[in-house]
Structure formats: structure tokens, C-alpha cells
Amino acid sequence: MKKAILSFLALVACLSMPRVGMxxxxxxxxxxxxxxxxxxxxxxxxxxxxxxxxxxxSQWTGLEGAPVSQTLSVxxxxxxxxxxxxxxxxxxxxxxxxxxxxxxxxxRISLSHATRLAVGISLGATQQTLDGTxxxxxxxxxxxxxxxxxxxxxxxxxxxxxxxxxxxxTGVSLGNVVFFKxxxxxxxxxxxxxxxxxxxxxxxxxxxxxxxxxxxxxxGPAALDLNTFLLFNEQIWLGTSFRTTLNIFNNRAFATNxxxxxxxxxxxxxxxxxxxxxxYSYDFSLNKLRNYSSHEISLGYNFLKKKxxxxxxxxxx
Numbered sequence: 001m002k003k004a005i006l007s008f009l010a011l012v013a014c015l016s017m018p019r020v021g022m023x024x025x026x027x028x029x030x031x032x033x034x035x036x037x038x039x040x041x042x043x044x045x046x047x048x049x050x051x052x053x054x055x056x057x058s059q060w061t062g063l064e065g066a067p068v069s070q071t072l073s074v075x076x077x078x079x080x081x082x083x084x085x086x087x088x089x090x091x092x093x094x095x096x097x098x099x100x101x102x103x104x105x106x107x108r109i110s111l112s113h114a115t116r117l118a119v120g121i122s123l124g125a126t127q128q129t130l131d132g133t134x135x136x137x138x139x140x141x142x143x144x145x146x147x148x149x150x151x152x153x154x155x156x157x158x159x160x161x162x163x164x165x166x167x168x169x170t171g172v173s174l175g176n177v178v179f180f181k182x183x184x185x186x187x188x189x190x191x192x193x194x195x196x197x198x199x200x201x202x203x204x205x206x207x208x209x210x211x212x213x214x215x216x217x218x219x220g221p222a223a224l225d226l227n228t229f230l231l232f233n234e235q236i237w238l239g240t241s242f243r244t245t246l247n248i249f250n251n252r253a254f255a256t257n258x259x260x261x262x263x264x265x266x267x268x269x270x271x272x273x274x275x276x277x278x279x280y281s282y283d284f285s286l287n288k289l290r291n292y293s294s295h296e297i298s299l300g301y302n303f304l305k306k307k308x309x310x311x312x313x314x315x316x317x
Contacts, residue, residue, distance in 0.1 A: 027069040027091040030265045030281040031298045037075050037085050039193045040173040041104035042120030042162035045083020047315045050076030050303040060292035065094035081108050097129040115165040122158040168198035192216040199316045207231040221245035237269035
């Protein structure tokens with residue numbers, strides 16, 4: 001199995017290098033800011049109602065073996081202080097596939113009338129699949145290449161904290177903290193996520209929402225996302241996202257050889273009702289893959305309750 005995976009990595013090195021360079025081993029989604037549970041288990045239930053979200057992403061469309069990812073999640077409150085969530089995700093890259101299922105729980109405490117602090121934990125499992133029938137070895141009868149499909153299942157976990165109010169948020173989480181190591185390049189690596197953002201009134205019907213995300217895996221350059229959104233009449237979100245890299249904990253020589261500008265995305269989110277969200281994003285690559293764009297669609301549904309005769313409206317994050 002080890003030789004098979006190493007041989008596979010050599011075959012797809014040119015394709016997978018941009019994801020490694022961006023400190024990305026977990027599935028990458030551009031519209032993560034509308035579903036914080038993907039990054040932080042402490043996000044569960046923070047909206048105050050039950051929320052169902054799904055996303056599909058095709059990265060570098062037209063490039064053979066390019067990543068294709070899907071995710072489906074649901075989260076909500078069990079009590080005033082306890083929340084839970086569930087995520088299932090699928091990430092396919094060439095002949096390799098990662099399928100993950102995780103269960104999330106979070107506990108909240110009130111720091112003031114509008115500010116809360118939540119801590120959360122996520123436990124689950126990841127199935128790694130390598131389909132040898134999709135590989136094209138340089139030599140025939142290469143014993144290092146599997147003839148069929150090989151699978152391995154490993155446990156995984158994530159911990160996090162989330163501080164938020166109706167106008168701002170900041171969070172930190174650490175993923176892939178529970179797993180069995182085989183000393184393979186495909187072993188899950190710990191990922192650190194730092195997020196922060198807020199919302200500001202520009203006029204009675206327009207709001208401005210900036211946010212940042214720092215992703216670090218302590219091996220390659222850290223990835224930094226800078227996001228800005230304009231919200232019109234509580235129904236239409238228009239935004240941009242710029243993804244670049246920072247040299248923090250990684251090998252400096254490797255970071256120097258990584259082009260800083262990785263991608264620029266434009267996003268559109270529509271809220272036809274307080275119950276429903278529909279989103280689309282288009283990514284422009286700013287590196288050697290500039291001829292290949294990425295597309296992502298997302299859907300969300302909120303199970304809102306009525307309080308004092310009026311329906312509660314969704315939060316901004």
C-alpha cells in the first residue's frame with residue numbers, strides 16, 4: 001500500500017502541488033463563510049436555529065483529474081447551551097478519494113446580553129480510497145501500482161472555540177488531531193484555522209461584511225483569504241475573495257518558490273426568503289493554472305421558529 005500511494009503521488013505531483021502549496025489537504029470551499037461548521041465545531045448552533053447546508057465544487061474545470069468536492073451538513077441547538085451538528089464530505093483528486101463523516105458538539109456560555117463564547121469538538125472517520133485502475137504507469141506490470149481499489153479508514157477529530165455576537169465573530173480550530181499515522185505523505189496533517197469578521201451598516205438597506213481566514217498546516221505556506229461582501233436589502237450578497245500565501249512556520253525556500261497570488265473569486269448569494277439561501281462562486285486562478293477556473297454552488301435551508309408572533313431572521317454569519 002505504501003509503495004502504491006508513493007507511486008500515485010509521483011504521477012499526480014504536478015496536479016496536486018498547488019493544493020500542497022496552499023496548505024490544503026482538507027477539501028477547499030470558497031463559500032465556507034456561509035457555513036462555519038466546515039471549519040469549526042464550535043460554530044454548531046450559533047445561529048440560534050437548525051440549518052441545513054450543501055455545497056458542490058469543481059476546481060480547475062477542464063483539467064483531467066482536478067479536484068471535485070461535495071459536502072452536506074446540518075447543525076442546531078439541543079438546549080439553550082448545548083448544540084450538535086453532522087457533516088459528510090467527499091473529495092476526489094485523480095485516482096484518490098477522501099470520504100469523511102463527523103459528528104460535532106458545542107457548548108456555549110453568555111458573556112453579555114449579545115456576546116457568547118462556544119467551545120466545540122468533532123469526532124469522525126475518513127476513508128481514503130486509491131483506484132489503481134485509473135492510474136497510467138510509465139512501465140507495464142509495475143508492482144507498485146495496485147490492480148484494483150484499495151481503501152483505508154482512519155479516525156479524525158477537530159477542536160475549536162468561537163466568540164461571536166450579532167455584529168462580529170472570531171474563531172480558532174485545529175483539525176486532524178486524532179488519527180493513526182502510517183508515515184505516508186497522504187497521512188492527515190493537523191490544520192489550524194483562524195477566522196474573524198464583522199458586519200457594518202452603510203445605509204438603511206446596505207451592509208458591509210469583511211472577513212479573513214488563515215489556514216496553516218505547518219508544512220507548506222499558510223493560506224490567507226481576504227473576503228468582502230455587500231448586503232443589499234437583506235436578500236442579495238455580492239462579494240469578492242482573494243487567496244494568497246504567507247510564510248509563517250514553513251520552509252522559507254519552498255515559500256519563495258510559491259507564487260503569492262493564488263486565486264480571486266467573485267461570489268453571489270441570494271436569500272429569496274428567510275428560510276432559503278442559494279449561492280454561486282467563480283474562482284480565477286492567478287498561478288500556472290490560470291487557464292482553468294473553478295465553480296461552486298451552495299444551498300442552505302433554515303428551520304426558523306416564530307417568537308412573539310414574528311419569525312426570527314437569519315444571522316449574518
